[in-house]
Structure formats: C-alpha cells, structure tokens
Amino acid sequence: xxxxxxxxxxxxxxxxxxxxxxxxxxxxxxxxxxxxxxxxxxxxxxxxxxxxxxxxxxxxxxxxxxxxxxxxxxxxxxxxxxxxxxxxxxxxxxxxxxxxxxxxxxxxxxxxxxxxxxxxxxxxxxxxxxxxxxxxxxxxxxxxxxxxxxxxxxxxxxxxxxxxxxxxxxxxxxxxxxxxxxxxxxxxxxxxxxxxxxxxxxxxxxxxxxxxxxxxxxxxxxxxxxxxxxxxxx
Amino acid sequence: xxxxxxxxxxxxxxxxxxxxxxxxxxxxxxxxxxxxxxxxxxxxxxxxxxxxxxxxxxxxxxxxxxxxxxxxxxxxxxxxxxxxxxxxxxxxxxxxxxxxxxxxxxxxxxxxxxxxxxxxxxxxxxxxxxxxxxxxxxxxxxxxxxxxxxxxxxxxxxxxxxxxxxxxxxxxxxxxxxxxxxxxxxxxxxxxxxxxxxxxxxxxxxxxxxxxxxxxxxxxxxxxxxxxxxxxxx
Numbered sequence: 001x002x003x004x005x006x007x008x009x010x011x012x013x014x015x016x017x018x019x020x021x022x023x024x025x026x027x028x029x030x031x032x033x034x035x036x037x038x039x040x041x042x043x044x045x046x047x048x049x050x051x052x053x054x055x056x057x058x059x060x061x062x063x064x065x066x067x068x069x070x071x072x073x074x075x076x077x078x079x080x081x082x083x084x085x086x087x088x089x090x091x092x093x094x095x096x097x098x099x100x101x102x103x104x105x106x107x108x109x110x111x112x113x114x115x116x117x118x119x120x121x122x123x124x125x126x127x128x129x130x131x132x133x134x135x136x137x138x139x140x141x142x143x144x145x146x147x148x149x150x151x152x153x154x155x156x157x158x159x160x161x162x163x164x165x166x167x168x169x170x171x172x173x174x175x176x177x178x179x180x181x182x183x184x185x186x187x188x189x190x191x192x193x194x195x196x197x198x199x200x201x202x203x204x205x206x207x208x209x210x211x212x213x214x215x216x217x218x219x220x221x222x223x224x225x226x227x228x229x230x231x232x233x234x
Numbered sequence: 235x236x237x238x239x240x241x242x243x244x245x246x247x248x249x250x251x252x253x254x255x256x257x258x259x260x261x262x263x264x265x266x267x268x269x270x271x272x273x274x275x276x277x278x279x280x281x282x283x284x285x286x287x288x289x290x291x292x293x294x295x296x297x298x299x300x301x302x303x304x305x306x307x308x309x310x311x312x313x314x315x316x317x318x319x320x321x322x323x324x325x326x327x328x329x330x331x332x333x334x335x336x337x338x339x340x341x342x343x344x345x346x347x348x349x350x351x352x353x354x355x356x357x358x359x360x361x362x363x364x365x366x367x368x369x370x371x372x373x374x375x376x377x378x379x380x381x382x383x384x385x386x387x388x389x390x391x392x393x394x395x396x397x398x399x400x401x402x403x404x405x406x407x408x409x410x411x412x413x414x415x416x417x418x419x420x421x422x423x424x425x426x427x428x429x430x431x432x433x434x435x436x437x438x439x440x441x442x443x444x445x446x447x448x449x450x451x452x453x454x455x456x457x458x459x460x461x462x463x464x465x466x467x468x
Contacts, residue, residue: 009364016255019245019360023254100360102367102374115371122368124360124435126253126334130243133336134356137349140336144388144407146396149381162380162399173378201358 002118003087006094007101009125010047014201017126026051029094033059044096080113087118100125132197141168145227152177168227178217195224236352237321240328241335243359244281248435251360260285263328265320267293278330314347321352334359366431366456375402379461386411402461412451429458
C-alpha cells in the first residue's frame with residue numbers, strides 16, 4: 001500500500017493566498033518536502049510555515065544557487081529516492097510548491113520520477129501571473145484577447161517577434177534580463193504601458209512603471225504589458 | 235468614508251480551491267455581489283455558498299444568456315449604481331468572481347466603473363488554466379517555454395498562425411467552437427497530444443484526449459497542447 005504524493009501550490013507568497021485545500025493537506029502532512037537554496041531559508045517553506053505540523057518530517061530539496069534555473073537533475077534523483085521511500089512505507093508526502101506546481105514549477109521533475117510509482121495529486125495554486133495583475137490594478141486579459149507568457153531569458157529576436165502580435169503579455173523571470181527587456185520594449189513602443197512588479201503580495205512588493213524599474217531586478221519579478229484594447233472582441 | 239470594494243477570485247469550482255483570504259473576506263461580508271444567469275443558479279455563488287453569512291445582502295448581477303460573452307454594458311451600469319450606493323454608505327462590498335477576477339473575468343466592468351469612486355482590492359484566485367493542467371496530470375509550461383492562451387472564438391487563420399510558433403498552448407472558452415478547433419489542430423498535427431477538459435475540479439469534471447471530446451462542449455471547457463519538448467531550455 002503506497003502513500004500518496006501531493007504537489008501542492010502555495011500561491012505567490014502571501015500565506016493567505018494559499019487555498020483551503022493546500023492548508024488542509026499541509027496541516028495534516030506527516031512528511032513535507034520543499035525546494036531550498038544552499039544558503040538561506042526556503043521561500044516555499046516560509047509561505048507554509050504556520051501550517052506545518054510540529055512533528056512533521058521535513059525534506060529540504062537543496063538546489064545549488066548556480067543551478068537554480070537549470071537544476072542539476074541529480075538533486076531530483078536523490079529527492080525522489082528519499083520521497084519514494086516514504087511513499088513505499090505507506091506515508092503520504094506533501095511537496096510544497098511556490099505558485100502553482102505545473103506553471104513553470106520544479107515539481108515536474110519529481111512528478112516525472114514518481115508518478116509511475118505512487119498515486120499523485122496536483123493541487124493548483126494562485127500564480128504570480130494573476131497576482132501581479134491584481135496588485136497592479138490592471139486586468140491581465142479580456143474577452144477574446146490572446147495572452148502570451150514570455151520567459152525573460154528568451155533572445156531579443158524571438159521576444160520582438162512575439163511582442164509584435166496583438167494581445168496582452170507577461171514577461172516572467174525578469175531578473176538580470178531587465179535592462180535588455182526594457183530596451184526591446186522601448187524599441188517597440190511598448191514600454192510606456194508596461195508595469196514592473198516584484199514580490200507581488202509580499203510585504204516587500206514593488207509595483208512601478210517600467211521606466212522606473214531598478215536595473216538590478218530580482219529573479220521573481222515580472223513585466224506586464226496590457227493589450228492595446230482590453231475590451232476588444234477580436 | 236467610503237466602503238471598500240473587493241473583487242475576490244473563487245478559483246475554478248471546487249470550493250476548497252478558494253484561498254484563505256477569499257474565504258475570510260466572504261465570511262465577513264455584509265454585502266456580496268455575483269454574476270448570475272437569467273435562469274438557474276449562479277456558478278460563482280455556488281462556489282462560495284458555504285462561506286456567505288446568513289444575513290448578508292446579496293446582489294445578483296443578472297447577465298442575459300444571449301449576452302453572456304459580450305455582456306450588455308447597461309447591466310454593469312445598474313450593478314455599479316447598486317454597489318456604489320452601498321460603498322457610499324460605508325459598507326464594504328465583496329464581488330464573487332469565478333476563477334481570477336482579472337483573468338478573462340467580468341469583474342473588470344465593475345472595476346472600470348467603481349475604481350475611481352472607492353478603494354478597491356483585487357484578490358487573485360486559482361485559474362482554470364492551471365487547474366486543467368493539474369487535473370490532466372501534465373505540466374502546463376516549463377523552464378523557458380512560451381505559453382500562449384488562445385480564446386476559442388478566434389478565427390482559423392489567427393489560431394493557425396499562433397499555433398505554428400513553438401511553445402505550449404491553452405485554448406479557453408471552447409464551447410461550440412470545438413469541432414472547428416479540432417479540425418485546425420488536426421490540420422497542424424497538434425491534435426494527437428492535445429487534452430480536452432471541462433468543469434475541472436468539479437464532480438462532473440471531464441478529461442479526455444481531444445479525439446474523444448464531445449462535439450457539443452460546454453462554454454467552460456479547455457484544450458491543452460503541451461510544448462514539443464517541455465524540458466527544452468530555449
């Protein structure tokens with residue numbers, strides 16, 4: 001009798017943006033796993049901290065900083081072994097996931113390794129995408145508008161090609177790419193309506209017109225570009 | 235002293251996918267408003283039903299069925315007047331929103347009319363987008379993959395042009411467009427990997443390979459098309 005693996009979305013950072021289901025599962029979990037940096041606190045754990053049961057077994061999945069964007073698969077091999085042992089012993093395991101597990105999330109690496117061996121349930125969470133729109137006070141997309149989500153590391157040519165199409169855009173994982181992204185957007189006359197955000201929903205949240213964004217943006221930052229006509233019924 | 239307007243995302247349908255914050259605000263609300271059809275129950279109200287206080291004033295915003303997709307703006311003028319009167323009397327008003335208020339949501343029509351007159355807070359919710367990925371057991375987008383969200387009513391030529399680009403896709407508001415969308419996807423050799431979903435997270439949820447989807451799809455249905463290589467670091 002295998003335990004069940006839960007990939008649980010925690011939302012964007014404010015613990016109150018966790019779902020009731022995530023909260024229930026975390027409170028009841030005897031084993032929780034979460035991504036963690038090699039130095040400092042785990043962001044995922046910090047969101048869920050108040051819900052984790054005092055006696056719970058904790059499995060930090062330590063991702064070396066330099067591999068943060070293209071993680072060493074060996075880390076997930078080891079984590080899957082540790083988690084797999086709990087599952088085989090009949091214990092459920094709750095994996096804490098920033099945002100939503102399947103929206104640019106690292107949970108997929110565990111999912112790939114464990115989905116064939118144990119029952120798995122993925123619990124969706126509030127994404128940074130819609131949180132940024134809420135915090136900026138601007139609808140993300142309307143009616144029959146196309147929404148395109150662009151990772152910041154994309155090359156200029158692909159970015160420009162995508163941004164030339166109609167619709168609304170969100171550029172994620174902005175980080176060190178900010179000065180380059182701003183140049184691309186300025187060159188396409190899209191910078192004027194763009195909003196820069198970081199740490200949306202957290203006490204240190206920043207919301208600024210793109211022109212006023214810091215040169216040195218954190219990894220968890222985003223640029224939102226509204227559609228030219230948000231009410232357009234294309 | 236004006237009351238505060240809250241646009242509160244309820245998530246995709248399962249009441250447990252409501253956030254802790256949405257739950258707290260709804261429980262404490264003395265005035266709640268929600269979209270409702272001209273016949274039958276309000277989906278938004280049904281998600282929040284257990285949290286609404288017994289004595290709360292309820293304001294159904296009745297959208298005539300035939301105008302469901304391009305709502306009569308007069309309905310929102312009237313609703314904004316009714317809600318505005320409560321706000322002016324110092325009462326907070328919680329507007330219940332299916333999914334997320336600013337992700338293809340009708341809350342924007344109230345927001346436009348009331349944001350200048352009273353303080354407004356938008357509380358993001360879990361979208362059907364990531365819920366469908368969770369329920370399908372397939373990551374929505376990975377690493378540096380582009381995600382494009384396409385409304386089903388788009389014309390064939392625009393759909394085909396968008397779908398010819400790399401990345402992952404979600405087609406929303408499928409409804410009566412399903413047979414046409416399936417033909418477009420089959421013509422582009424994308425139908426084989428596509429998943430059809432309706433009512434994700436609800437007891438009547440359906441998850442099927444696109445080839446097996448019903449000809450007559452409900453409005454709240456979706457097609458997910460994964461990227462060609464979900465781990466590709468483009």
